Amino acid sequence: CGESVKEASDGRIDTDLAKGGRCHGQKVLTRFPPEPNGYLHIGHAKSITINFGLAQKYGGGCNLRFDDTNPDTEETEYVESIQEGLDMEKCKAGGKPWVGEPVYASAQLRCDYFQKMYDFAIDLIKHGKAYVDSQTPEEVQKNRGGGPNNLPGVPSSEKLSQCEGNVFCTCCTKVDSPFRNRSVEENLRLFEEMQAGKHAEGSLLLRAKIDMNHPNMNMRDPPMPLELQKLTNVCTGFDLVITTELATAGRPPELQDAIEGVTHSICTLEFENHRALYDWFLDNTSIVPSRPYQKEFARLEVQGAFTSKRKLLRLVRVGVSDRNSVTPWDLVEECWREDLEPISKRRLAVLDPLAVEIVDYEKEEEIAGFSRNVFIDRSDYQENPPEGYFRLGRIGSEVKLRYSYVIKLEEVVKDAAGKVVKLKCHDPSTRDVMPADRKPKVIHWVNAKDCLDAEVRLINPLFLPIPDPLPEGKDWVEYMNPEAWVQCAAKVERALGQCVLEDRFQFERCGYFVAWKHSSAPDYDCFGTPPKLTFNRVVPLKESSDK
Ligand code: ATP
Ligand code: MG
Ligand code: MG
Numbered sequence: 001c002g003e004s005v006k007e008a009s010d011g012r013i014d015t016d017l018a019k020g021g022r023c024h025g026q027k028v029l030t031r032f033p034p035e036p037n038g039y040l041h042i043g044h045a046k047s048i049t050i051n052f053g054l055a056q057k058y059g060g061g062c063n064l065r066f067d068d069t070n071p072d073t074e075e076t077e078y079v080e081s082i083q084e085g086l087d088m089e090k091c092k093a094g095g096k097p098w099v100g101e102p103v104y105a106s107a108q109l110r111c112d113y114f115q116k117m118y119d120f121a122i123d124l125i126k127h128g129k130a131y132v133d134s135q136t137p138e139e140v141q142k143n144r145g146g147g148p149n150n151l152p153g154v155p156s157s158e159k160l161s162q163c164e165g166n167v168f169c170t171c172c173t174k175v176d177s178p179f180r181n182r183s184v185e186e187n188l189r190l191f192e193e194m195q196a197g198k199h200a201e202g203s204l205l206l207r208a209k210i211d212m213n214h215p216n217m218n219m220r221d222p223p224m225p226l227e228l229q230k231l232t233n234v235c236t237g238f239d240l241v242i243t244t245e246l247a248t249a250g251r252p253p254e255l256q257d258a259i260e261g262v263t264h265s266i267c268t269l270e271f272e273n274h275r276a277l278y279d280w281f282l283d284n285t286s287i288v289p290s291r292p293y294q295k296e297f298a299r300l301e302v303q304g305a306f307t308s309k310r311k312l313l314r315l316v317r318v319g320v321s322d323r324n325s326v327t328p329w330d331l332v333e334e335c336w337r338e339d340l341e342p343i344s345k346r347r348l349a350v351l352d353p354l355a356v357e358i359v360d361y362e363k364e365e366e367i368a369g370f371s372r373n374v375f376i377d378r379s380d381y382q383e384n385p386p387e388g389y390f391r392l393g394r395i396g397s398e399v400k401l402r403y404s405y406v407i408k409l410e411e412v413v414k415d416a417a418g419k420v421v422k423l424k425c426h427d428p429s430t431r432d433v434m435p436a437d438r439k440p441k442v443i444h445w446v447n448a449k450d451c452l453d454a455e456v457r458l459i460n461p462l463f464l465p466i467p468d469p470l471p472e473g474k475d476w477v478e479y480m481n482p483e484a485w486v487q488c489a490a491k492v493e494r495a496l497g498q499c500v501l502e503d504r505f506q507f508e509r510c511g512y513f514v515a516w517k518h519s520s521a522p523d524y525d526c527f528g529t530p531p532k533l534t535f536n537r538v539v540p541l542k543e544s545s546d547k
Contacts, residue, residue: 013058013264026290028060029262033105033253035067035309036078040085042332043307046300048086050266055098063260064088064102071106073313105256113259116287118195120255121206121224123285125187130224132190133179133205137223140205143175144212144220167217167273174212174220210280218277254278257292265294272296304329304461304481315462315477329461336539340504340512348402348444349492349507349535351456352378355422355448358407370404373448375491377509380443381423383412390441392423398440402508406430406440444508451491454533456513458486458540496533504538511540 013028030051034044055062064086068074083089083102091099124130133140163171182190194204207221214220257265265278275294282288299307303326306312353375361372376392376399385393392399392409400406407425415421428435466479496505499515506512513535 013054026261026263028055028058028264029063029260030055030060030264030266031063031065031257031260031262033065033067034082035070035073036075036082037070037073038078038309038313039081041307041309041312042302042305043300046297047266047268050297052098054264054266056096059098060263061098061100063100063262065256065260066102066104068104068106103260105253113256116259117255120285120287121191122188123287124208125191125206126184127284128184129209129284130187130206131177131180131182131209132187132194133177133207133223134203135177135179135205137202137205140177140207140223143177144217145170145172145174168215169217170215176212177207177221180209180212180221208277208280210277216273216276218274219280222277254281254292254294255288258282258288258290261290262292263290265292267294267296268299269296270299300327302327302329302332303465304463306462315480333539337512337542340506340538344504344506344512347493347496347505347507348446349454349456349490349496349505349510349513350375350377350444350446350451351458351488351490351507351510353446353489353491354378354381354420356407356445357422357424358405358427359410359424361427369447369450369494371447371449374401374445375448375451376401376423376443376445381420383420391443392425398428398438400430400434400440400442401445402442404445406435444510446491446493448491450494452494452497452533454490454492454496454535456488456490456492456535456537457516458483458488458537460484460486490535492533492535499533505535506541507535509541510537512538514538 032044032048032051034040040048052062054060064083066079066082068079086099088099088102121130135143163169190199190204191206193199194206205223207223210219210221212220254265271294275296278294282291301307306315354377356374356376358372358374380399381392382389383393385391385397391397395409395411398406398408405427407427409423410426411424412420413422413424434440460483461481462484463476464479464481466476470476492507496515499505501515503515504512505515516534516536
């Protein structure tokens with residue numbers, strides 16, 4: 001992501017600062033605006049790194065702005081989780097000056113900003129740059145053109161082949177509103193009446209007066225309704241919020257940026273077509289306190305994952321019955337391994353335990369943690385081993401138990417159903433020395449006498465490769481990886497009983513794991529000790545040719 005910071009600044013900020021340019025005299029201020037309708041995902045990491053990274057680099061600041069204007073989908077849980085994810089408290093305590101206090105869009109709109117938004121609307125009306133329209137919202141949308149393919153609810157039989165259905169589509173005639181030339185006085189009167197609730201909701205609409213023939217549909221007199229809405233604000237508990245499309249509804253909030261003193265409003269590429277409007281609003285009034293500039297960057301897309309909350313939420317809800325590129329999953333895993341390698345303690349854990357009895361091992365051994373009965377991983381034994389299989393298979397085959405003895409398979413014990421339940425082995429007493437004449441494979445194991453039970457979850461990519469384009473009649477949801485979440489009843493070495501939440505481990509030969517909270521168990525006690533040992537696999541070790 002360091003690369004991203006370089007890429008996003010794109011010389012723009014340097015130029016601004018050096019030439020006494022656009023944001024001259026102001027401290028660089030960026031913002032990270034998550035909507036609290038889901039948890040942070042890996043895509044957000046890119047935006048976080050760019051926004052906080054630029055703030056740090058230029059000695060400025062970055063506001064965490066909760067874009068909490070849609071109470072139907074937002075939850076306090078997400079507000080908390082996002083702050084936790086960003087480590088806000090730690091950053092502030094650690095004196096990171098670029099981390100600002102969180103701001104809450106809806107609370108700001110309701111309190112501090114509403115008057116400014118309102119004044120801004122009046123200013124536009126007074127300068128003949130906004131008018132009150134009495135057309136229905138449907139008429140407005142139709143008359144703005146963009147072709148029928150751009151309108152909601154148009155049956156495919158009525159879609160036109162020449163209509164591109166995007167914001168630049170010009171296939172339809174644009175029709176001026178019959179109310180476009182209302183006088184300033186009439187507009188002011190109607191707008192005041194709207195605010196006083198004298199007109200039925202939705203019967204009047206404030207529109208920016210820009211250009212009905214503009215190639216970009218966003219510029220064809222966009223509606224900017226200011227209306228009262230009853231909202232329950234998840235962040236602040238306020239329950240009446242005046243909302244305005246000037247600040248919400250899928251467009252970058254230029255006025256909010258301006259009021260907060262944001263200098264660089266960095267967003268993802270889908271907002272590129274909105275930049276003209278962003279600039280128009282700011283350039284057509286004299287009353288904005290500062291002039292932010294919008295800059296777009298490509299979303300982070302990672303193979304096997306979805307980096308959009310809209311899609312992630314759809315998965316949760318159905319309950320599961322410019323140059324965009326896709327980062328290979330392997331690369332993501334490699335980064336995780338690099339990160340985890342130096343901080344993870346090495347431990348032994350057997351994910352799919354198979355009992356092994358070392359039949360001639362009688363004496364009380366002096367090495368702690370070893371006894372007559374151990375568990376090895378079921379995958380280290382094969383009943384019908386293929387050619388070139390070097391672990392336990394045929395009677396007489398040998399392996400070396402890591403840090404311990406070489407054992408030789410003598411007998412396979414099965415239950416009534418024919419399942420292998422135990423291997424009886426013999427110990428040729430080779431502790432910590434490899435036999436000179438042969439080189440048995442080293443495998444991991446735990447001592448049956450004092451190991452602990454643990455729930456281990458193997459978390460794999462959520463999706464199998466999804467063909468692009470999707471085959472006719474297929475939905476991407478059908479490409480879910482059935483092994484995205486594999487639960488194991490594991491046996492782990494005793495020392496792991498001391499772990500605390502979020503401790504990182506490398507389980508030898510298995511991968512990197514994090515001590516996690518068991519969802520159905522009571523919370524951690526005040527020492528942070530987990531009530532039931534649970535580990536999530538962050539990433540497996542690199543594929544090995546370990547036969
Ligand atoms: P949705 O897909 O439903 O719009 P989202 O995943 O974009 O949701 P937001 O809460 O709107 O989530 O995102 C907060 C910020 O993070 C936005 O500025 C957005 O541009 C950025 N962001 C979100 N996803 C990505 C991504 N995949 N790559 C880079 N930045 C992202
Ligand atoms: Mg959003
Ligand atoms: Mg988004």
